Amino acid sequence: MNIDNKPAVILIAPQMGENIGAAARGMLNFGLTDLRIVNPRDGWPNPKAVDMAKGAKDVIKNAKIFTSLKDATHDITRLYATTARTRDMVKKEYDARQTAAEILKNYGKSAIMFGPERSGLNNDDITLADAVTIIPVAPIYTSLNLSQAVNIMCYEWFVAQSESAVVDADDGNQANHLATKEDLANLFEHLESELDKTDFLKIPDKRPKMVRNIRNIFSRNDMTEQEVRTLRGIIKSLTNR
């Protein structure tokens, strides 16, 4: 886990100084200070940004201004592009929480970038990213304010690093032996293939939901490798009777 190397926040062509200031405030609330801005619409410095930053004025004062994304990311090893919707691009996609987890796994320097208020990131900027980050929103109103989007990403990073600090502390014992996703996937396939031989999942309409329900039972409780092995042994015994 990498909890010392905090991610940078990159704002591409932000329009409103108020949003830049509110973003800086949200960053510092969650312990982040590396703010980079590419081509702010109203130039720099921006008094409205300073005003809205409240107790985070130093984040604004120390923000670095660039004229291209290439320059802004010169030292970045992992770049996440926050977008409101899936683009037609072959690119890994993570939600906000998954992105935070990915950032912690990266030993280099990560950055999360955000596009202008009106249009969001363009495809050329997204192309430079390692992955796309989508903050889940309700279909009824999908337009997140820029500073709220920054806020949520910083919050997720902060929660993730707090939790991983705890895990690191008692590493060496059970946390090391958690089942991998592959172990779990194999368990599910095993179980479902056996259930498919019975009447249990026979109603086609209900099958997807039942499968999800079953998987959820096992997905949410941090099973160890040994426990997964035990379960597979049980399935085997029952089906071989």
Next chain:
Amino acid sequence: MNIDNKPAVILIAPQMGENIGAAARGMLNFGLTDLRIVNPRDGWPNPKAVDMAKGAKDVIKNAKIFTSLKDATHDITRLYATTARTRDMVKKEYDARQTAAEILKNYGKSAIMFGPERSGLNNDDITLADAVTIIPVAPIYTSLNLSQAVNIMCYEWFVAQSESAVVDADDGNQANHLATKEDLANLFEHLESELDKTDFLKIPDKRPKMVRNIRNIFSRNDMTEQEVRTLRGIIKSLTNR
């Protein structure tokens, strides 16, 4: 799990119309619409709130205004008090994510309340809550903007209900009959008015704290309507002897 009964957001004496508007926008981004406001500082309606709400103007238009927390929570069975720090009170504490999980477990109607920008919730308001919600922040700057705090709670609820939508539907209805906050408020008034006829609360300096302690005993344990009726019957019996 309860995913149809969405939580209400209650703002106590909010000062800035801009924050009310931004809170409404954040609510709708995450599918929430039940906004209740107790004693907004600048009166109501507030044009700045409408302006900042952007695409969520209907949330502002449909907001309900109250003059007391009791009225605002008349139909609420589970109330969460968002505070920046631990208070000296015997009360369950959850972080933002745990609160979202708790809301989904409640079969009644939940609400999350937020205090004024400058001071946060006062102890009397917190006393009426079932639990305290603390949004984790970095020690370097703990002052969250009101709308950002609302935003994070709504986001956590949205993510939690998305995940639980799959689990769902295996529980009975044991929690259907939780007492409303109005039931509880009436119980408190009944009890305190009877106690005021005795020496129990007679020292004026100590009364507020004693009342809070008593209310806390009954606020944190998910009482049902029937239990509240039973308690009121007990009070009546004891005082009519």
